[in-house]
Amino acid sequence: MKRIKVCSLDELKQKLKLVVEVGDRKVLMIYHQNTVFAVDNVCPHAKGHLSEGRLEEGSITCLNHGTCFDLRTGKVRMDMIDEDMAEMFEDLDDLPFGPLPTFVAELENDSVFLLWDE
Numbered sequence: 001m002k003r004i005k006v007c008s009l010d011e012l013k014q015k016l017k018l019v020v021e022v023g024d025r026k027v028l029m030i031y032h033q034n035t036v037f038a039v040d041n042v043c044p045h046a047k048g049h050l051s052e053g054r055l056e057e058g059s060i061t062c063l064n065h066g067t068c069f070d071l072r073t074g075k076v077r078m079d080m081i082d083e084d085m086a087e088m089f090e091d092l093d094d095l096p097f098g099p100l101p102t103f104v105a106e107l108e109n110d111s112v113f114l115l116w117d118e
């Protein structure tokens with residue numbers, strides 16, 4: 001597993017969301033609730049860009065169709081999903097797409113690292 005420096009904590013704190021390229025992926029680094037999160041930038045529903053998403057209560061909502069993902073687990077938050085989506089899918093088992101991939105971020109001094117095994 002590699003440990004890759006992706007940005008500075010200062011920069012992430014200023015921007016709150018920052019897309020970095022690691023291998024062939026675009027990873028969305030997020031500073032939210034005094035915590036650094038790392039998730040895939042591509043929404044697993046229909047490939048919306050989560051860098052444009054809304055952060056709230058430890059989750060990110062894709063603005064394309066309103067799917068809301070927990071930033072820690074990547075699981076869909078059925079309690080915060082858009083109403084139209086909620087009508088189509090009653091629970092997590094009904095969803096025709098998987099969770100949002102999440103990655104492990106580490107801090108050291110002012111640097112943010114990703115643990116990467118691809």
Ligand code: FES
Pocket residue numbers: 043044045046047048062063064065066067
């Ligand atoms: S593309 Fe993200 S909710 Fe549809």
